Amino acid sequence: MRTVPLKRVTIIAEAVLEERLLDDLRELGARGYTITEARGEATRGVRASEWEGKSVKIETLVSPEVAERLLERLAARYFEHYAVVGYLETVEVVRGSRFA
Amino acid sequence: MRTVPLKRVTIIAEAVLEERLLDDLRELGARGYTITEARGEATRGVRASEWEGKSVKIETLVSPEVAERLLERLAARYFEHYAVVGYLETVEVVRGSRFA
C-alpha cells in the first residue's frame, strides 16, 4: 500500500478556543481536521486548574510547511494567555496526497 | 522496560461504518481496538460536509503485515464512496508481543 509521510499536528486547548483554532487551521492551509472531546490537567502548571472547562483535542494531517505555520500561530496567538499544548509527529497516510 | 515496535493504525470514518470496519479488523487479524467518538470535517473536500453525522476514530495496534492488509482493505472497500481517513505510525508497546 503506498502511503505518504505527513505531519500530524495535535492541539489540546480549552474548548472556548475551538472556533478560533479551526479558523486558523483553514487559513493556514489544513485540508481537514478531527476533534475529540477531552479533559485534562497540567498537574504542576497554574493555568489549567484556573480555567475549568472542557478541552478539545484537534488533530490535523498536513504537510510539513503547514505544520510549521500552525505551530508558529499557536505560539504567537495562544501560548501567553491560554491553556494550549501543541505537538507533531510524522505519520504514513493512505491517499495522503489529498492532504498536502 | 522492554517494548515491542508495532504499527498503530488509525482510521477515522463516518459512524455508520463502525460495525463493518470492526468486522474487517477482526477478519484481518487485529487483536484489539480502541474507539473514540469524534467529529471532523474535510475543509476542502466534498464528502464530509455532505454526510453529516458523527465520526468514529478507531485505533488498533498490529503487526506491520496486518497494518498493510488493513490499509489495503480501506482502499479497496471504502475510499471510493465514504469519508474515511487512514494512517499509521510506529509505536513502542509494552507487552507488545500480545498483539502481533
Next chain:
Amino acid sequence: MRTVPLKRVTIIAEAVLEERLLDDLRELGARGYTITEARGEATRGVRASEWEGKSVKIETLVSPEVAERLLERLAARYFEHYAVVGYLETVEVVRGSRFA
C-alpha cells in the same frame, strides 16, 4: 518553530482505574495529562469481554526517563489483573521544555 522531542505515553485502561493511574502519573513526575473517553475490545483476549465498562485513554507528554518509569509502573501494578494497554512514541512538542 523550535520543538523539543518528548515521549508521548498512551495508556488505555478500564475506567475504574482512572484515579489510580493519575496518582501514578503525578507521583512519577508527569507534568500534565489529557483524558478521552473510549471504548474497546481485545478481540481475542479474555479480559476485556469480561469486565464490561467504559475505558479511558490517558495521554501524557513526558521525558524519556518519566516514560520509562511509567511503563514500569504499568507492568508492575496493573498488567496481571487489569485490562490495560500502554505504548509510547516520540513527538515534537512546542514549548516542550515545560514538560520535561
Next chain:
Amino acid sequence: MDALELARANLLSPMVLAFALGLAATLLKSDLKLPDALYDALSVYLLLAIGLKGGAELSVTPLRALLGPALATLALGVGIPLWCYAILRRLGRFGVADAAALAAHYGSVSAVTFIACLGFLDKAGVAYEGFMPALVALLEAPAIVVALGLARLAVPREGGWGEVLHELLTGKSIVLLAGGLLIGWVSGKPGVAAVAPLFVDLFKGALVLFLLEMGLITARRFRDLARVGPFLLAFAVVLPVLHGLLGVVLGRVAGLSLGGATVLAVLAASSSYIAAPAAVRIALPEANPSLYLTASLAVTFPFNLALGLPLYYQLARAVYGG
C-alpha cells in the same frame, strides 16, 4: 375553525415556533446547541410514547378494524417509491442511485411529522383512530426495500439482502414503536395509565424541545439547498401534496375517520430522515447524501410541519365533505 384560521393556529403553536427558533439560532450563528444525548433520549421517548399509547388503544380495538388501513398503508409503501423512482429518472434525469435513494426517503415515513400531526389534530379537536402508530411502524421499511430493489434491478450488485433487511427491521425506530405497541397492548389501558404522567402528559412539551433541535439541524442543511437544484426542490414540495391527497382518498376507502385519513395523508406525505438515510448510506453508498438529506430534511419536513398539516386536513375535509 376555517382553513386560514387553522393554518395560522398551526404556525403559531409552540411546536412550530420552537422549530423556527432552532432555525433562527443556527442562521444567526448562535452557539446554542442541545446535547446529543438529549436528542437521542427525546427520540427514544417520543417513539416509545406513541407506541405505548397506540398499543393501549389497540387493546380495546377489534384487530380486524386494522386490516383495511394496514393494506392501504402497505399500498402506499410499495407504490410511492415506484412512481418517485420513475419521475426522478425520467423527468429529473437523476442517476439510478440518487433516484432510488430519494424514492426510499419519500416512500418511508417521518415519525416526528406524524407526532406533530397528532398534536395538530388534538388541538383542532379532531378525533382519529388510536391505532395509527401501528401504521407508522408498518410504513417505515417497505418503501426502502422496494427502492433498494429498484436500484439492484437497474444495476445488479453483489452482496445479499440479509444485512439490509436485518438493519431495517431491527432499526431503533421500528423496535421502539413495535415494542411500545406490544407493551401497551399487553399491559392495556390500566398499565399505560400508570406511566401516563411521563409518557402522555409530557408528550407535547417534549415535542417542543425535539423540534427546537430539529430546527438547529435543519438550518445546517440549508447551505446545501443550492446544490439540490430546482427540479428536486419542486419535487420535494409537490410530491408530498400529491401523496397527501392520495393518503386521504385511500384512508376514506379503507374506512378511516376524517382524522384518521388526515393522519394517513401525513404518513404518505412525510419523508424519512432517520431510517432511510442510514439504510441508503450503507446499501447505496454512491448516492449523494446532500441530495436526499437536503430534500427530505430541509424542504419536505419544514413544509409539512408548517403548511402541510393544515393543508392535508383541509383536503380530508373536502374529500369527506365535512
Next chain:
Amino acid sequence: MDALELARANLLSPMVLAFALGLAATLLKSDLKLPDALYDALSVYLLLAIGLKGGAELSVTPLRALLGPALATLALGVGIPLWCYAILRRLGRFGVADAAALAAHYGSVSAVTFIACLGFLDKAGVAYEGFMPALVALLEAPAIVVALGLARLAVPREGGWGEVLHELLTGKSIVLLAGGLLIGWVSGKPGVAAVAPLFVDLFKGALVLFLLEMGLITARRFRDLARVGPFLLAFAVVLPVLHGLLGVVLGRVAGLSLGGATVLAVLAASSSYIAAPAAVRIALPEANPSLYLTASLAVTFPFNLALGLPLYYQLARAVYGG
C-alpha cells in the same frame, strides 16, 4: 388477587415488559441503544426520588420505629456474605477471590429491584413502611466490607482499608439515597410536595425507561452464561429465594407490616450490580468479573424482577397468615 394472578400481573406490567423489550432488542442485534447519559441521569433521578420520598416519610415517623428493622437489615448485611462465602468455597469449590466477590454481591442490594418492588406493591394495593429506602442505604455497604474482610483473612494482602471504605461510603448510590433521605426529612412533606410532579409522578415512567436499558445491558451478559457453570446458576436462583424467606421472617420479628416484610425480603434476595462490582474490581482484582457480573445481572436480577417479587410477597402472606 391470588398468587397466579399477581404473578401474571407482574409479568405483564409495562416495567417488566420494557425489560423484556430491552432483552429482545439486544438478542435481535438491534441497533437500539440509550445514551449513556440517559442511563446515568435516570439512576441519579431514581435514587434521589426514593430518598426524597423516604425522607418525607421519616419526618413523620418516630425514629425508634426504625430501630428493629435497621437491626434486622444489618443482620442480613453481615450474615448473608458469611454463608454465601462458605457455600461457594465448600460446596462450589470457588477460589477465595471469586467466593468473596460473589458474597459481596449477594449480601449487598440492588436499588432497582427495590424500586420495582415498590411498584409491584403499589399496584397490588399493599401498604409498606415509608422509611424502607433508609434500609437500602443501610444494606448497601456492610456486606461488601464483610466479604472483603473474609478475603483478607484467607489471603492477607498489603494496603489499608481506607480507600475501600471511603469509596463505599461516599459511593454515588449511598450519597444520593442518604442525601435524598436527609433532604426529604429536613424539608418534610410540604417540601417534597413542591417537587412531587418530577420526583413522584414521573417515577414509574422513568422506571420503565431504566428497565429498558437494563434489558439491553443484561442481554449482553447472556453470552457469558455458559462460563458461569451449573453450580453458580443454581446458587443465583436458590440463595435469593432463601434470603427472601429469611427477610420475611426477620421482617416479622422486627415488627414490619406485611408489605414492609416483603420489601425486606426483596432487599435480602437482591444482589448488587453497581456498588459491589466497582468495589470488588478495585479491591479484589483477581476475582473473575464474568462470574459475579453474570450471576448477579443476568440471572438473579431478571429472576427477582419477573418471578421473585410475587414469590416473596406470597411467602410474606404465608408467614403473616394473611
Next chain:
Amino acid sequence: MDALELARANLLSPMVLAFALGLAATLLKSDLKLPDALYDALSVYLLLAIGLKGGAELSVTPLRALLGPALATLALGVGIPLWCYAILRRLGRFGVADAAALAAHYGSVSAVTFIACLGFLDKAGVAYEGFMPALVALLEAPAIVVALGLARLAVPREGGWGEVLHELLTGKSIVLLAGGLLIGWVSGKPGVAAVAPLFVDLFKGALVLFLLEMGLITARRFRDLARVGPFLLAFAVVLPVLHGLLGVVLGRVAGLSLGGATVLAVLAASSSYIAAPAAVRIALPEANPSLYLTASLAVTFPFNLALGLPLYYQLARAVYGG
C-alpha cells in the same frame, strides 16, 4: 412569616438542600457526578421554561407596563460595572483586566439565582410581575459590553467589537430566554398551557437537580478561595447586598410590586457565571479566571441562594413599608 422564619424556610427548602448535598458530595470526595448532558439539558430546559412562562404573561400585559422596569434594568446594567470597576481598581488595586472582568460578572445576571428567587417568592406566597424573565434577557449583555469597553479605554487593543457583540447577543442563554419569551408571547396562555406539564409542573424538581450539580461544581472552586484574597471576598458579599438594595429602590421607582422589586434586587445582586466567563475568556484572556470564577461562583452565588433571597425580600418589605 417573619424574617427569620423565611430565612429558615429558604435554607431548609429542597432546592438549597440539594445545593448543599452537591457541596458535601464534592468535599467528601464522593464519586457522584451528573452527566454533562444532564446539566446542559437542564439549563436549556430552565431557560426555555422561564421564557415561555414570561412570554405567556407578556401576551396579557400592556407593553408600556414594561417600560419603567426595563429602563431601571438597563440603568443597573450600565451603572453596576462602572462602580465595580472603579472600586476594584482604586480600593482593590486590581489590574485593568481583572477589574473589568469582575465588573462584567457582577453587572450581568445569574439566571439560576433568578429562578431560585421565583421559587422562593412562590413559596412565600408573594406575587410578582409575570414579565420579569424579559428583564433577565435585558440585563445579561449590557454590563459585559460596558466592562469590556472600560478595559479597552484603559488599554487600547486591536480587534473589533464585532465578534464579542455577536457572541453576547447570540449566546445560548439570551437565545433561549428571548426565544422562549417570543414563543410564549405569540402562542399565548393557551399555547403555553399545552406544554405546561413539562415546562411548568416539573420546574421546581428540575431546579433541585440543577442545584445539586451546581453544588458539585461550586465546591470544586472552593480550593481557589484562598487565592482570591480578603478584599475580593468582602466585595463578593457586600456589593451584592448594596446592589440588592439599589434594585429594590429602583424597582419601587419604576412602579414594580413588592415581589417584582425583590426580583429586580436579585437580578442586580446576582453575578453571571455562564455568559460573562465565556465572553471575558475570549475578550480579556489576560484576566485571571480563578479570580472571577471563584468570586462569582463560590462566594456570591451561594451567598445569594442561601441568605440573599430572604434578605432582599426583607429589604423590599422595609422599603415598601409592607
